Amino acid sequence: MWFVTGLIVIWFLIYFNLERLAVVIYNITGLSSVKDGYARSIEFFIYEVPKVLLLLTIIVFVMGIIRTYFSPEKTRALLEKKSLFLGNILASVLGIFTPFCSCSAVPLFIGFVEAGIPLGVTLSFLIAAPMINEVAVILLFGLFGWKTAVIYVSTGLVIAIISGYIIGKLRLERYVEPWVYEIKSNRKGTGEDKINLQDRIDSGYTAVKDIVGKVWIYIIIGVGVGSFAHGYVPEDFMAGIMGKSNWWAVPLSVLIGIPLYSNAAGIIPIVQVLLEKGASLGTALAFMMAVIGLSLPEAIILKKVLKLPMIFIFFGIVGVGIILTGYIFNLIY
Amino acid sequence: MIIKILGSGCKRCEKLHKKVTEVVISNKIYAEIIKVDDIKEIAKYGILMTPGLVINEKLVYSINVPSEKDILKYIKQNS
Numbered sequence: 142m143w144f145v146t147g148l149i150v151i152w153f154l155i156y157f158n159l160e161r162l163a164v165v166i167y168n169i170t171g172l173s174s175v176k177d178g179y180a181r182s183i184e185f186f187i188y189e190v191p192k193v194l195l196l197l198t199i200i201v202f203v204m205g206i207i208r209t210y211f212s213p214e215k216t217r218a219l220l221e222k223k224s225l226f227l228g229n230i231l232a233s234v235l236g237i238f239t240p241f242c243s244c245s246a247v248p249l250f251i252g253f254v255e256a257g258i259p260l261g262v263t264l265s266f267l268i269a270a271p272m273i274n275e276v277a278v279i280l281l282f283g284l285f286g287w288k289t290a291v292i293y294v295s296t297g298l299v300i301a302i303i304s305g306y307i308i309g310k311l312r313l314e315r316y317v318e319p320w321v322y323e324i325k326s327n328r329k330g331t332g333e334d335k336i337n338l339q340d341r342i343d344s345g346y347t348a349v350k351d352i353v354g355k356v357w358i359y360i361i362i363g364v365g366v367g368s369f370a371h372g373y374v375p376e377d378f379m380a381g382i383m384g385k386s387n388w389w390a391v392p393l394s395v396l397i398g399i400p401l402y403s404n405a406a407g408i409i410p411i412v413q414v415l416l417e418k419g420a421s422l423g424t425a426l427a428f429m430m431a432v433i434g435l436s437l438p439e440a441i442i443l444k445k446v447l448k449l450p451m452i453f454i455f456f457g458i459v460g461v462g463i464i465l466t467g468y469i470f471n472l473i474y
Numbered sequence: 475m476i477i478k479i480l481g482s483g484c485k486r487c488e489k490l491h492k493k494v495t496e497v498v499i500s501n502k503i504y505a506e507i508i509k510v511d512d513i514k515e516i517a518k519y520g521i522l523m524t525p526g527l528v529i530n531e532k533l534v535y536s537i538n539v540p541s542e543k544d545i546l547k548y549i550k551q552n553s
Contacts, residue, residue, distance in 0.1 A: 212537070213522035240537060244484035245523040247513050252522040326520035347538065445513055 145342055149199075156195050163188040185368040193283040193360055197276065198353050204238075204275045205348025209341040211238040213249060216266075220258045225309050226302075228262035233301035236269030237294075243271055243439050250446050251321055260317065261309020267443075268459055269301035272434035276356060277405035284364075284413055292470065293426060297434070300462035307458055316451030356406035363410025383420035390424045391467035395460055398431025402439075408432045422474045427467030435459055475505040475553050476531070481524035482511035490525040490539045497545045505549070529553070 155162070166187055216239045220232055241249070246267060253263040273294055282290035383390045408429050415425045440452050447455070477494060481487030491509055498505050510516055510528075519526060519533045526536040527545070529552040540548070 217522065240523065242484060242486075242523070244482070244487075248516055248524060249522050251513075251517040252520065255517075320514060321517075324514070324517050326518050344538070 182368040189364045196283045197279050200275050200279045201352045202345040202349050205345035206341045208240045209344045217256050221256050229265040229302045229305040232262045232265040233269040233298050236266045237273045241270040246442050247445050259309050261305045264308050265301045265305025273297040280409040296466045304458045304462050316448040318446050321446050359406035366410045383424045391427050392464050394424050394428035395431040395464050398428045399435045400437050401432045402436040403432050405433050421471045423467040423470030427463050430463045477505050478508045478510050478528035480510045480516045480526035486539050487525040497542050
């Protein structure tokens with residue numbers, strides 16, 4: 142317990158003195174005497190990388206702890222016997238906090254359907270869970286500010302709620318593989334072990350080790366690419382292609398984004414370069430949502446339980462939702 | 475004793491398989507370890523997130539990869 146408190150104190154000390162630290166490094170290395178694009182890039186890099194990594198570490202740690210309170214079993218119990226619209230809202234919000242990995246989309250789908258949770262509600266969960274993940278949100282917060290992060294989370298929620306609701310209304314149960322309804326599982330689960338505070342904190346450490354251990358390299362590369370663009374590539378490089386004036390930029394970004402598959406950390410650098418160089422916010426966010434929310438591997442995994450027309454309808458509705466979001470943000474900003 | 479590892483194609487499933495094998499070997503436990511990757515089979519155990527650890531047909535742990543110590547504990551409790 143004291144150990145964690147100590148780590149958190151150290152975290153705060155470093156985080157709130159980062160700017161000073163960066164200046165010190167900047168001066169020691171003699172970079173302050175170089176005044177061209179190269180130095181500007183380095184300056185950006187030595188401040189941004191530690192900042193984003195620190196933010197990511199603390200949030201992943203906290204989320205790791207929070208997730209111990211939201212097991213998939215509990216989420217399922219909460220979603221049982223909920224009316225359609227309320228169920229969609231709840232499922233989308235729980236999608237943020239329940240541990241999820243796309244490799245578990247199928248068992249989760251089966252478990253939800255078997256418990257009698259409506260198809261639309263189940264899909265709301267499956268849309269929100271991958272799209273709104275803490276890595277994406279933190280990176281948006283760290284690099285573009287809290288407004289962009291809030292916009293991302295709230296639009297992601299709206300898309301998940303409405304898409305799931307529409308799918309529920311369409312009564313598509315016939316497109317679910319029939320064997321899913323025939324499975325009679327032993328629903329006792331693992332009979333939840335008693336879990337104490339130390340276990341929860343350990344889960345936080347594990348999450349940091351797993352997630353930060355996996356994505357740090359993308360962040361360094363990403364911010365590196367971002368800083369390079371910062372110093373070199375002309376300001377309005379992307380404006381012509383992905384700026385607001387191009388009406389087809391949003392649907393095109395989404396169409397390109399769907400077959401692409403990347404984790405949130407891998408896509409952020411691209412988004413960062415796009416924004417930095419004049420792409421509009423709506424277009425860039427739509428692209429990001431399409432890449433991490435909808436993906437070909439996910440479609441292939443879901444193909445085990447959903448028939449092809451259902452997959453097309455699912456991707457179609459979510460895709461349209463993302464495109465609309467893109468347009469709305471291009472209008473507002 | 476029959477130990478089953480439920481999960482198809484996820485990293486944690488591989489990790490769990492490896493860990494369980496190590497525990498079984500290093501403690502000289504007489505057990506057969508089966509990797510279950512057929513989704514219909516997996517679903518029967520009522521698991522929502524893979525990997526799952528099944529000992530003598532009882533699902534004892536899921537979602538994460540337990541420590542060696544815990545794996546040994548589960549094996550002893552359920553044998």
